[in-house]
Amino acid sequence: MATVYTIGEALIDFIPDRKGAELKQVESFTKAAGGAPANVACAVAKLGGHAAFIGKLGADAFGDFLVEKLAASGVDVSRVLRTSEANTALAFVSLKEDGDRDFSFYRNPSADMLLHENEIGSGWFTAGDLLHFCSVDLIEAPVKYAHRKAIELARQAGAVISFDPNVRLPLWPDPESCRRAIHEFLPLSHIVKISDEELSFITGHEDEKEAIASLFVGDVQHVIYTRGAAGATWFSRNGLEVSEPGNRVEVADTTGAGDSFIGGVLYQLQSAPQPLKELGQLSREHIGEALRFANAAAALTASRPGAIDALPTLREIDAFRSSTKR
Structure with a gap:
């Protein structure tokens, strides 16, 4: 089986004890493992896929916790580095x-910001693998150039590159810096996952069709547009367009739902009956099934608190889909 690699941040999410309160009003929190790339790796591994996380953590108790959580989820942590230079x-x-x-x-x-390009191994990737990344660690720091190196090596090896911008503006000096970094890395991707909340910000277009069309730059072959409970649409460069409705659930916490969605898509691509050699070979049926599966994964995740702990197994997704069959 091919490997889904994710690169970027793993961190600790402190989840509040109650909803409907501003951060300054919250009195207690529950510690949870998080970070979008780490979540995606765990999503794939918990489904039974082969996933590996590339990143750097502090030589601290929180770093220990994250390594143990990733490993317990089935993620290969052999490419997780540790540092005492930052927490x-x-x-x-x-x-x-x-x-x-x-x-x-x-x-x-x-610590995640201090991953250096010379720490990316030249022999990690092989043809058919998938490399997934987000925008949080595309800030001006060593980790940005580690991303460039990983993407370059993965592309040379024949891997598929997946990008979920996953915009987090509080981490950027200004919105334009975030937008500029996303546009810098967008053409290097084969698959782009983008949400309805991010589309106009990233593209600068208010019209949905124009916005989607503008994302097909460089090597982008597929754009997956998500609308939360309303479902998702998969657009291909060759003109194929496939939409699938979402699943209505009682929402507990949306943290990790988008990561579970793209994890489900990557798992479907990874476990295809035939090795994924050409993205153009994806059929309408294959894309539709990937979207239905990913929508179910996201719905289950949103119905539970936390991120990694909320990610479903393959058995849970199968049971959920059976119970909600239309």
């Missing part, structure tokens, strides 16, 4: 009544 990143979360959230980050710098 593991922390994120304090406040939850709105609908389960949506706001973040306050503590990373100035954090």
Whole structure:
């Protein structure tokens, strides 16, 4: 089986004890493992896929906790480095009544930002592998150039590159810096996953069709547009367009739902009956099944608190889909 590699941040999410309160009003939190790339690796591994996480953590108790959590989920942690130069990143979360959230980050710098390009192994990737990344660690720090090196080596090996911008503006000096970094890395990707909340910010277009079309730059072959409970649409450069409705659930916490979604997509691509050699070979049926599966994974994750702990297994997704069959 091919490997899904993810690169970037793993951090500690402190989840509040109650919804509907501003961060300054929250009195207690529960510690949870998080960070979008780490979540995606765990999502794939918990489904039974082969996943590996590339990143750097502090030589501290939080770093120990994250390594153990990743490994317990089935993720290959042999490419997780440790440092005493900075601490593991922390994120304090406040939850709105609908389960949506706001973040306050503590990373100035954090250990993940100190991953260097010379720490990326030249023999890690092989043809058919998938490399997934997000935008949080595309800030002006060593980790940005580690991303460039990993993407370059993965592409040379024949791997598929997946990008979920996963915009977190509080981590950037200004919105334009974030947008500029996303556009710098967008053309290097084969698959782009983008949410309805991010589309106009990233593209600068208010019209949905124009915005989606503008994402097909460089090597981008597929754009997956997500709308939360409303479902998702998969657009291909060759004109193929496939939409699948979402699943209605009682939302506990949306943290990790988008990561579970793209993890489900990558798992479907990884476990295809035939090795994924050409993205153009994806059929309408294959794409539709990937979206239905990913929508179910995201819905289950949103119905539970936390991120990694909320990610479903393959058996849970199968049971959920059977119970909600239309």
